[in-house]
Amino acid sequence: xxxxxxxxxxxxxxxxxxxxxxxxxxxxxxxxxxxxxxxxxxxxxxxxxxxxxxxxxxxxxxxxxxxxxxxxxxxxxxxxxxxxxxxxxxxxxxxxxxxxxxxxxxxxxxxxxxxxxxxxxxxxxxxxxxx
Amino acid sequence: xxxxxxxxxxxxxxxxxxxxxxxxxxxxxxxxxxxxxxxxxxxxxxxxxxxxxxxxxxxxxxxxxxxxxxxxxxxxxxxxxxxxxxxxxxxxxxxxxxxxxxxxxxxxxxxxxxxxxxxxxxxxxxxxxxx
Amino acid sequence: xxxxxxxxxxxxxxxxxxxxxxxxxxxxxxxxxxxxxxxxxxxxxxxxxxxxxxxxxxxxxxxxxxxxxxxxxxxxxxxxxxxxxxxxxxxxxxxxxxxxxxxxxxxxxxxxxxxxxxxxxxxxxxxxxxx
Amino acid sequence: xxxxxxxxxxxxxxxxxxxxxxxxxxxxxxxxxxxxxxxxxxxxxxxxxxxxxxxxxxxxxxxxxxxxxxxxxxxxxxxxxxxxxxxxxxxxxxxxxxxxxxxxxxxxxxxxxxxxxxxxxxxxxxxxxxx
DNA sequence: GTGGTCTAGACCACT
DNA sequence: GTGGTCTAGACCACG
Numbered sequence: 275x276x277x278x279x280x281x282x283x284x285x286x287x288x289x290x291x292x293x294x295x296x297x298x299x300x301x302x303x304x305x306x307x308x309x310x311x312x313x314x315x316x317x318x319x320x321x322x323x324x325x326x327x328x329x330x331x332x333x334x335x336x337x338x339x340x341x342x343x344x345x346x347x348x349x350x351x352x353x354x355x356x357x358x359x360x361x362x363x364x365x366x367x368x369x370x371x372x373x374x375x376x377x378x379x380x381x382x383x384x385x386x387x388x389x390x391x392x393x394x395x396x397x398x399x400x401x402x403x404x405x
Numbered sequence: 406x407x408x409x410x411x412x413x414x415x416x417x418x419x420x421x422x423x424x425x426x427x428x429x430x431x432x433x434x435x436x437x438x439x440x441x442x443x444x445x446x447x448x449x450x451x452x453x454x455x456x457x458x459x460x461x462x463x464x465x466x467x468x469x470x471x472x473x474x475x476x477x478x479x480x481x482x483x484x485x486x487x488x489x490x491x492x493x494x495x496x497x498x499x500x501x502x503x504x505x506x507x508x509x510x511x512x513x514x515x516x517x518x519x520x521x522x523x524x525x526x527x528x529x530x531x532x533x534x535x536x
Numbered sequence: 537x538x539x540x541x542x543x544x545x546x547x548x549x550x551x552x553x554x555x556x557x558x559x560x561x562x563x564x565x566x567x568x569x570x571x572x573x574x575x576x577x578x579x580x581x582x583x584x585x586x587x588x589x590x591x592x593x594x595x596x597x598x599x600x601x602x603x604x605x606x607x608x609x610x611x612x613x614x615x616x617x618x619x620x621x622x623x624x625x626x627x628x629x630x631x632x633x634x635x636x637x638x639x640x641x642x643x644x645x646x647x648x649x650x651x652x653x654x655x656x657x658x659x660x661x662x663x664x665x666x667x
Numbered sequence: 668x669x670x671x672x673x674x675x676x677x678x679x680x681x682x683x684x685x686x687x688x689x690x691x692x693x694x695x696x697x698x699x700x701x702x703x704x705x706x707x708x709x710x711x712x713x714x715x716x717x718x719x720x721x722x723x724x725x726x727x728x729x730x731x732x733x734x735x736x737x738x739x740x741x742x743x744x745x746x747x748x749x750x751x752x753x754x755x756x757x758x759x760x761x762x763x764x765x766x767x768x769x770x771x772x773x774x775x776x777x778x779x780x781x782x783x784x785x786x787x788x789x790x791x792x793x794x795x796x797x798x
Numbered sequence: 799g800t801g802g803t804c805t806a807g808a809c810c811a812c813t
Numbered sequence: 814g815t816g817g818t819c820t821a822g823a824c825c826a827c828g
Contacts, residue, residue: 278411278412278413280409281409282409295507295508298508298509299507299508299509300509359508359509362508363505363508363510363518364522366501366504366505366508367501367518367519367522368522370497370498370501371519371522373497374494374497374498376426376430377426377429377430377490377493377494377497378429378430378431378490379494384519385516385519385520387494387498388498388502388515388516388519389516391495391498391499391502415817415818415819416818416819417818417819441799441800441801442800442801442802443799443800451819451820452819452820452821453820453821454819454820454821454822455818455819455820457801457802457803458818458819460801461802471800471801471802472800472801473800473801473826473827473828474799474800474801474826474827474828475800475801475828476799476800476801477800477801540673540674540675542671543671544671557769557770560770560771561769561770561771562771621770621771624770625767625770625772625780626784628763628766628767628770629763629767629780629781629784630784632759632760632763633781633784635759636756636759636760638688638692639688639691639692639752639755639756639759640691640692640693640752641756646781647778647781647782649756649760650760650764650777650778650781651778653757653760653761653764677802677803677804678803678804679803679804703814703815703816704815704816704817705815713804713805714804714805714806715805715806716804716805716806717803717804717805719816719817719818720803720804722816723817733815733816733817734815734816735811735812735813735815735816736811736812736813736814736815736816737813737815737816738814738815738816739815739816
């Protein structure tokens with residue numbers, strides 16, 4: 275069953291995003307071999323060319339590398355993965371902050387709210403509204 | 406031009422989400438009249454019944470109220486809107502935290518990262534990678 | 537626009553019920569002239585024969601009487617109307633009690649509940665739930 | 668055989684009313700499984716969507732709950748059912764009182780009449796008119 | 799015109 | 814099979 279994609283951002287970027295998350299989260303380990311382009315494309319429900327482009331771009335960024343005939347592997351460079359992790363975090367953080375500001379929250383407030391949700395003084399254990 | 410929707414969450418919930426954001430952000434002012442169900446539905450590219458359901462649900466939550474034949478209005482209750490704002494913030498915060506944790510960040514780290522992005526040491530342009 | 541009727545009880549009985557209520561409530565005064573059968577039938581959206589039957593039955597009960605050519609009149613006998621009033625009350629009371637018992641209330645409880653709703657110690661002024 | 672409905676009140680409300688009475692009266696026991704939406708709809712002679720709406724509303728009120736694929740069940744919360752019972756009683760009582768007042772009875776009289784019908788002097792058969 | 803309700807028929811995920 | 818959602822199209826009362 276094909277994955278879910280947004281229509282307003284290039285498909286190959288969304289594919290990269292997903293693959294990168296899998297690397298960062300450890301779903302695929304450093305140095306691990308990736309499935310073939312065809313397989314990945316089939317799984318995602320996209321054209322192999324599109325998947326190929328995503329992987330090429332990741333190769334350019336040295337997140338994966340291809341071994342001639344032996345397939346494609348995730349980088350074993352832990353430092354590189356760490357940088358990727360922070361990069362993805364940055365994207366996510368900026369999106370979050372923008373979303374919160376569109377809700378009319380000032381940066382200072384946001385920090386305070388997060389502190390309540392995470393560590394600091396826990397509220398009452400169920401700040402969950404119906405949402 | 407129809408809006409963008411995810412397929413994995415009910416349409417009427419997504420419609421509610423968007424409308425609620427418009428209320429919270431002040432894009433539609435408290436007490437202001439909303440476009441008719443049919444107009445909103447056409448704008449969103451959904452069936453009027455679906456939009457009706459979204460609005461009915463919001464009515465139940467006292468975010469809007471309908472005036473028999475005169476149309477539908479945003480609540481004028483500022484306190485109610487404030488509560489909605491915090492509710493939406495909560496949803497967004499939890500989604501953010503979950504996303505970060507899937508990236509392998511501990512709650513403490515997240516706070517630190519945010520501090521860098523917002524207050525504390527202002528971004529100097531080097532913090533931004535291409536992303 | 538025709539009145540509302542239940543399908544499971546004879547039409548003429550329902551017509552009688554309505555007419556009798558109008559007499560008892562004073563909507564039509566004792567001794568007052570009634571509209572013609574045709575008019576009444578048209579108003580109710582029923583066949584004139586059906587309305588005729590209702591009126592004949594009421595005539596038999598001496599609630600109305602017809603003046604040869606001059607039309608039909610409500611009885612001027614106050615005592616008769618008083619009896620009718622109690623009769624209608626009886627129907628209503630029995631229906632009420634039956635309904636309450638189908639809800640599982642014992643006769644004693646019902647009296648207590650009514651006392652709260654009417655006189656006695658008024659509850660808090662708004663025992664109204666959403667209903 | 669389709670049920671009987673009034674035309675002047677929404678069908679889904681009448682469906683709720685009937686289902687709620689069945690719960691309160693114990694015709695369906697707490698925790699018991701309900702027939703499927705489609706069955707109930709067929710029995711009532713309404714569109715499945717309409718029945719669905721009635722049940723959804725009852726679900727919102729926590730009178731029933733649905734088990735993904737396993738069907739829908741009456742709440743096992745006896746207290747909730749007790750509240751429903753009183754709510755339905757309240758509706759019925761208010762309707763009764765209004766009906767009696769339209770007949771021109773003062774609240775005090777009504778209490779007296781009920782006392783005769785229920786406790787106090789038991790009906791001797793003469794209190795019953797043909798009605 | 800407005801909101802509200804109803805029907806008919808379809809598709810989905812779940813199991 | 815279940816509940817849940819969505820669309821399409823219709824009708825209504827209210828002003």
